[in-house]
Amino acid sequence: MTIATLSEVLQPALKQGYAVAGLVTLGWEDMRAYVAAAEAENVPVILQAGPSCREHTPLPVLGAMFRHLAENACVPVVAHLDHGYTTEECRTAIDSGFTSVMFDGSRTPLQQNIDDTAAIAEMAHAAGVSCEGEIGFVG
Template sequence: MTLATLVEVLGPAKAQGHAVAGLVALGWEDMRAYVAAAEAEDCPIILQAGPSCREHTPLRVLGKMFRHLAEGARVPVVAHLDHGYTFDECKEALDSGFTSLMFDGSRKPLAENIAETAAIAEMAHKAGISCEGEIGFVGYDNGEASAGTDPDEAALFSRETGVDAMAISVGNVHLQTDQSGGLDEDRIAAIQAVTDVPLVIHGGSGVPAAQRRKLATQTNICKFNIGTELRQAFGNALRDAVNRDPDRFDRVQILKDTHDPVVAATRAVLQTMRG
């Protein structure tokens, strides 16, 4: 059994100078491919259930799916709630077997974000699992604008909440479909200068691969969340599988054809987080 907490994979990553991928899952096909890729690369991964995934599949089902894959894997696998917005949602994830909770209070005033994140971190730690919080606001491509993380607020947040990992806003955005941007390395350095907590980049798909590798090996950024990049790989593979044979209608056979392309794309992502 290789089910792990966030602390158990980020601690070695920080000490050894690499990052761990937080891979946003939407269903059985992609999460299964993610684990196969991690085994092929011999590295830990974090399976993440975000809001869109939870709309489609109940948390209690996702917890069982994640744990089933983790228990059969040859590498450490974290079962992680991504962007939990309420205490009750985080408690449900804990009760569903998740080993890491990410509470997102980044839209709230600082004092509320700290107080609510601290309560969830306390709940997680009492249960022997991990907690990630977010300070600053990571926006969305062609949507809500980001609010960059203030280093002084980051220091206060990490100290007062007791989180095991801290998501920051440093030029990253969710749902970016290309890697034309880049992160603000001066802001990252300023944040790292005032807190030692492992740092997390949401919207990692939009970070150029070379910068991803540099930051993973030279800074305290220990986790990059990757969603859009692998959704694109899955979508392209599924489209090819459907179009290859118009007479084929068995969705199990069609979906099987997505496995190898998604494994290959995931392996490429995992390779960007090591030296």
């Protein structure tokens, strides 16, 4: 199976009424374990590189790790940037092979967040990458 976008795994889940696990990764060992578990259950999986993960591993390295696992998996694997805080961070993720980005502009004024999210969505969609945004705060 090849790497998948978020849209490619969530649309069938929505239509058929099931969930897809989005799992925050911290390193190679848990990435491998998450993919192995998804393969054992024959379900897609979303590997998420959140801020804590990115503190220790650069996005280009994470992108290569996610893509390597996906290319060798027998189930769809999404490479997802979780809570990208800047346009540049989202661009780097896209350039590094991520198939999904989540821009978190919730710390900015609403109109700036909307404008930044729209620009990132346009950039992501031009690259064939899924995009989501965050408004507000989830405690």
